[in-house]
Amino acid sequence: xxxxxxxxxxxxxxxxxxxxxxxxxxxxxxxxxxxxxxxxxxxxxxxxxxxxxxxxxxxxxxxxxxxxxxxxxxxxxxxxxxxxxxxxxxxxxxxxxxxxxxxxxxxxxxxxxxxxxxxxxxxxxxxxxxxxxxxxxxxxxxxxxxxxxxxxxxxxxxxxxxxxxxxxxxxxxxxxxxxxxxxxxxxxxxxxxxxxxxxxxxxxxxxxxxxxxxxxxxxxxxxxxxxxxxxxxxxxxxxxxxxxxxxxxxxxxxxxxxxxxxxxxxxxxxxxxxxxxxxxxxxxxxxxxxxxxxxxxxxxxxxxxxxxxxxxxxxxxxxxxxxxxxxxxxxxxxxxxxxxxxxxxxxxxxxxxxxxxxxxxxxxxxxxxxxxxxxxxxxxxxxxxxxxxxxxxxxxxxxxxxxxxxxxxxxxxxxxxxxxxxxxxxxx
Amino acid sequence: xxxxxxxxxxxxxxxxxxxxxxxxxxxxxxxxxxxxxxxxxxxxxxxxxxxxxxxxxxxxxxxxxxxxxxxxxxxxxxxxxxxxxxxxxxxxxxxxxxxxxxxxxxxxxxxxxxxxxxxxxxxxxxxxxxxxxxxxxxxxxxxxxxxxxxxxxxxxxxxxxxxxxxxxxxxxxxxxxxxxxxxxxxxxxxxxxxxxxxxxxxxxxxxxxxxxxxxxxxxxxxxxxxxxxxxxxxxxxxxxxxxxxxxxxxxxxxxxxxxxxxxxxxxxx
Numbered sequence: 001x002x003x004x005x006x007x008x009x010x011x012x013x014x015x016x017x018x019x020x021x022x023x024x025x026x027x028x029x030x031x032x033x034x035x036x037x038x039x040x041x042x043x044x045x046x047x048x049x050x051x052x053x054x055x056x057x058x059x060x061x062x063x064x065x066x067x068x069x070x071x072x073x074x075x076x077x078x079x080x081x082x083x084x085x086x087x088x089x090x091x092x093x094x095x096x097x098x099x100x101x102x103x104x105x106x107x108x109x110x111x112x113x114x115x116x117x118x119x120x121x122x123x124x125x126x127x128x129x130x131x132x133x134x135x136x137x138x139x140x141x142x143x144x145x146x147x148x149x150x151x152x153x154x155x156x157x158x159x160x161x162x163x164x165x166x167x168x169x170x171x172x173x174x175x176x177x178x179x180x181x182x183x184x185x186x187x188x189x190x191x192x193x194x195x196x197x198x199x200x201x202x203x204x205x206x207x208x209x210x211x212x213x214x215x216x217x218x219x220x221x222x223x224x225x226x227x228x229x230x231x232x233x234x235x236x237x238x239x240x241x242x243x244x245x246x247x248x249x250x251x252x253x254x255x256x257x258x259x260x261x262x263x264x265x266x267x268x269x270x271x272x273x274x275x276x277x278x279x280x281x282x283x284x285x286x287x288x289x290x291x292x293x294x295x296x297x298x299x300x301x302x303x304x305x306x307x308x309x310x311x312x313x314x315x316x317x318x319x320x321x322x323x324x325x326x327x328x329x330x331x332x333x334x335x336x337x338x339x340x341x342x343x344x345x346x347x348x349x350x351x352x353x354x355x356x357x358x359x360x361x362x363x364x365x366x367x368x369x370x371x372x373x374x375x376x377x378x379x380x381x382x383x384x385x386x387x388x389x390x391x392x393x394x395x396x397x398x399x400x401x402x403x404x405x406x407x408x409x410x411x412x413x414x415x416x417x418x419x420x421x422x423x424x425x426x427x428x
Numbered sequence: 429x430x431x432x433x434x435x436x437x438x439x440x441x442x443x444x445x446x447x448x449x450x451x452x453x454x455x456x457x458x459x460x461x462x463x464x465x466x467x468x469x470x471x472x473x474x475x476x477x478x479x480x481x482x483x484x485x486x487x488x489x490x491x492x493x494x495x496x497x498x499x500x501x502x503x504x505x506x507x508x509x510x511x512x513x514x515x516x517x518x519x520x521x522x523x524x525x526x527x528x529x530x531x532x533x534x535x536x537x538x539x540x541x542x543x544x545x546x547x548x549x550x551x552x553x554x555x556x557x558x559x560x561x562x563x564x565x566x567x568x569x570x571x572x573x574x575x576x577x578x579x580x581x582x583x584x585x586x587x588x589x590x591x592x593x594x595x596x597x598x599x600x601x602x603x604x605x606x607x608x609x610x611x612x613x614x615x616x617x618x619x620x621x622x623x624x625x626x627x628x629x630x631x632x633x634x635x636x637x638x639x640x641x642x643x644x645x646x647x648x649x650x651x652x653x654x655x656x657x658x659x660x661x662x663x664x665x666x667x668x669x670x671x672x673x674x675x676x677x678x679x680x681x682x683x684x685x686x687x688x689x690x691x692x693x694x695x696x697x
Contacts, residue, residue, distance in 0.1 A: 148509055281555035282547075284535055291528040295592075298488060298522075299599055300514035300545045309547050356530075 012407070016359045020271060023362060024264050028257065038256045042328045044369045045263045047346070049270050049321035051353070051361040053314035054346050059355035060278055061310050062290030067216030068318055069343035070223050071134035073334075075319030077227075077234070078133060080332040081117055082126035083243035090244060097121060102240065108232035117233075123247065130323035131316050138315025142308030145207040145215060208293070217340060224338040239333025246327040253327065263324050267362075270317055274358050277313075286310055287356075341384075348391050354401025363402060439466045441633060442487070442603060447496035449482055449657075456482040457493070458657035464603070469629040471636045471644050473668075474654035475677055480637045481523065483654070484605045488520050489513045500603070515545060519601035519632075523608050525588035529581030533572050533591055536580050537563045540595035563598060570594040570624065586617040593624050604628065606636045610643050622646040653677075 024045070031037035050072055057063050088100035099113040099121045120126045207215060227234045246253045253259045277283050288296045289303050296303050326332045336342065345368075353364020368390070375383050398405050444462040448455070457479045464470055472480050485491035487498055489510035498505040505513050514520075528536050541563060543553065567573045570590040575583065580591060589609060596604055609625065610618035618640065625647055628634060638644050644651065644665070651668045653660040655677045661668060668674055 279555075280551065281539075281553045282550045284531060284539055284555060285550055287531055288528045288539055291530055292526050294490075294522065295526045295528065295595075296539075297510050298514055298520045298526075299540055299595070300511050301550075302509070302511040302545065302547075305547050306550075 020268075020359055020362060023366060024268065028260055028264075032257060035256065038260055039328065040370075040373055042256070042260045042263050043325065044366055045260070045267045046321055046325040046328055047349075047369060048362045048365040049267050049324065050318055051346055051349050051365045052267075052270055052274050052358060053317035053321065055350045055355060055358060055361040056274060056277070056286075056310055056317075057314045058347060059350055059357070059361070060283065060290065061286045061307060063307060063311065064210075064213045064347065065216045065311075065314075066213045066340070066343055066347065067218075067220030068314070068346060069338055069340070070216075070220045071138055071315040071318035072322035072325070072343075073223070073227075073337040074134040074137065075130035075322030076326040076332045076337045077240075077322075078120060078126050078130035078319070079123075079246075079323040079326045080240045080243060081120040082123050083246065083327070083330070084240045085113070085117075085121050086123075086247075087242060087244040102235075104235040104238070104240070105232060110232050114233060127323060130319045132319075134315040134319030134322075135312050139308060139312040141216075141219065142311040143304075145212060146304035146307040146311075148304065217343070220338065220340060220343060224334055224340070227334045227338060235333070237334065239331065239336070241331040241333070243326065243330040243332070245330070259328055263328060266320070266324060270320070271358060271362065278358065282306075290356075345387065348387060348394075350401075351394050352390060352398075352401055354403030354405070354407075357401070357403040357407070360401050360403035367402075440464070441466050441501055442635075443497075443499045444483070444487075445497045445499075447483075447486060447498065448494045449479070449486060449491060450494050455657055457486070459496070460654075460658060462652065462659060464633055464635060466602075467629075467633055469625075469634045469636070469647065469649050470652060471638055471648040471650070472652045472654060473638065473641075473644065474660070477656075478654040479657040480654055481607055482657075484520065484607055484635075484637065487513075487605060488518060511545070514599075514601070517602035519596045519599045519604045521589075521592050521596055521604070521606040521609060523611065525585060525592055527580045527583075527588050527591050527595070529579065531580060532577050533567070533580055533583070534563065534576040536591060537566055537594055537598050540598035542598070542600050566594045566597050569597065569627070571620075586613050586621075589613070589621065590624065593621070593628070597628060601632065603633045603635065606634060608637055608639060610638065610640050615642075618643050619646070 027038065027041040031041060050068070053071075054065070054068050057065050057068070084102045085100055086096060088094075088102045089096055089098055092100050094100050099118045101110070101113055105113065120129065228237055230236070246259075253262060278286070285296065285301055285306055288301070289306060293303050322337060325337070349364040349368050350361050351364070352368055353362065354360030368387075372383055372387075375386055394401065400408070440463050442462075442464040444460060447457050447460040447462075449457040460479070460483065462483070472483070474480050482491060486493050487500075487505060489505060489508060489512075493506055496506075500513075500516055500518060503516060505516075505518075508516075528539070531539070538555065538560075543549070564573070567576055570593060572583075572587060572591060572594070575587070580588065583591060593606075593609070606625070610621050613621060622643055625634065625636065629647075636647065648665055650662065651665060652662045653668060653671075653674050660673055660677065661671050663671070
C-alpha cells in the first residue's frame, strides 16, 4: 500500500472487522434465550465457514467449484460416524468409546463395525480425519485438474507413485468382497482411472473455466451415488439421524449457547486466517491468477501449485465446517450435504454477499439462510424459486454483491457531488 | 545503441532449430531456424500469419512444436512447463495488455519483482517490504508513480502496456519477448515506448515483434523477416528494405486486408 491509500485501507479493514464482530455477537445477545432461533444461527455460522472456503476458491482464485459439498460432506460424515457410535454405545449400555454397532448397520445385518470405521470411535480421530480427508482428496483432485499434462520424467514418476498409493488400500481390502466396500469402491472408482487418465492423457490442457465446474459437480454426483447406495456402511438415503452430543475434554455441548460459542469462535478463527491469507503476497498471487493466469505463469509462478494449495485449504475448511454443522444438527444425510443443490446454494450465498470479499461470504450466508428459514416457514415450496430469482438479480444488478456495492458507494457519492459541481459550472 | 561491447555478444543464448508447428493441418512454423546472442536487440517482422506470435508461444511453452528444438542456455524448452521457462529467465510481453486488473499498479509490480516463486516461500514472504526500492525506481521509469495505488484495470491502454513493460523490468529476465508493443498507441506514446525498450535493451536481450515500421526504425539494429513459417531474410534495416523478396511478400499480396502492411513498406522505403 502506498502512503496515500494506507489510511483508507486500514479504515475499510477496521470497518469490516467491526461488522464481522457485530454479526457474530448480535444473535446471541438478541436470541440468546430462544430455543428456536439460536440453533438456526449456530447452523448459519457453520455454513459461513463453508462459504468462506468457497469464497477463497471462487471469489479470490476464480475457480468456480460446484462440488464443494463433497469436502463438506467428508467432514460431516467423519464426525457423524463417531457421534453415531457414541449414541449406539449409550443405547446398548456399553462403555463409551467402544465401537458399538449403529442401528443402520444392524438392520443391514453387518456382523461387526467395519475396520475402517472403528478408529473413528475416538472423536479426536474423527475431527482430525474430518479435516485431513477433504484436504487430501482436494489436493489430489487439484493436482490432476490444474497441472499441465506434459510428458516429462517427473510427471510420469508422480503418476506412477499416485497409482501405487491408490493400489495399497485396494490390496488391503482384497480380503473382503471388493465392491461391497465403500473405501475400495472409492479407490477403484476414483483414483485408478484418475491416475491413469491424468497421467496418460498427455497433450491435454489444464482443466479450467466451465469444465472445472462440471468436473467438480460430476465428482460430487459420483460420491452422492456411492453414499446413497452403500446403506450398510453409510446409512444410505436416510443417513445418520439421532447423533449423540459432541463431547470434548469431558465437556458435553448440550447447551445451545455453548454450541453457538464453539461454532462462532471457530468461524472467527477461520475468518482471521482467511483475512491474513488474502492480504498476504500469497493472496495477491491468487487474485493475479483470477485476473490473468497467462501473465502469472509468464512471471514464473507455478499456478497449478497455487491453485492446488488454495483448493486443498478450502477443502480443509469445508471439512471443518461440515464437522461443526453435523454436531449442531445432530443428523447427517446425503440429500442434505452431498446434494448438488446445496453446493450451488453456497456459491449463490457468496455471490449475494459479494465474491472476493470475506465479509461478504459471512453476510450473504446470514441474510440468505435466514431468508430461507423465513420463506420455508411461510410458503413451503417457494424457496427454490426465490433463490433462483435472487441469483438472477445479483448477476444483473449487483455483480459484486452487497459488499461490493457498499464499498463503491463512497465513490458513487463523490461522483454525484462532482456531477453537481459540473452542472453548477455549466449553468453559470 | 547501449550494448556496444562486442565480447559479450558472441554467446548464443537462444537457438531454434528446424522448428515445425502445425495447427490441425495449418503449418504455422515450417522448419524455422533462428538464434539470438546475449544482449542482442532483434526485431521480427513479417506479414499476417507468418508465424511471429507462434514463435513466441513456442519459446514460452504455450504451444508445443511438432518437431524441432528450442534451446535456451542448453535447456530444451519444448519439454519444460511454462512457469519453469519463465524462471530460467525468459520474460514475455503479450500482444494485448495483460496485467492484473483488480490489483493496484504497485501490487502488479511487486508480484513481478524477482523472488522465490514457490508456494511456501510466497506464504512466508512479507509482501509490503518485498523489493520496494526497486519498484519505486521502475514506477518512475514508466511514469506511473502518481497512479501507484490505482487499480490496474482502470489505466489507459498505453499505461497498461507500460505497466506490463515495468513488470518485465521488475522480473529482470535475461531474454525478453515483446509482441507488438506499440499496437494501438498514439505516435507520442509509441515514441515513449521505444525509449523504454531501448533502456531495457541495455540490460537484457530483446526479441520484439512489430508491424509499425517507424517504430522498427527507431529501435532496430538487426531485423529478421518471417514469411509462411520460415525465415525469409535477416539483416540491418537497409539490407532488409532493399531485399526484393521482402518487397515481394509485402507488396505481392492483394486487397485491403494488408493495407497496414503496405503502409508499413511505404514507410520503410
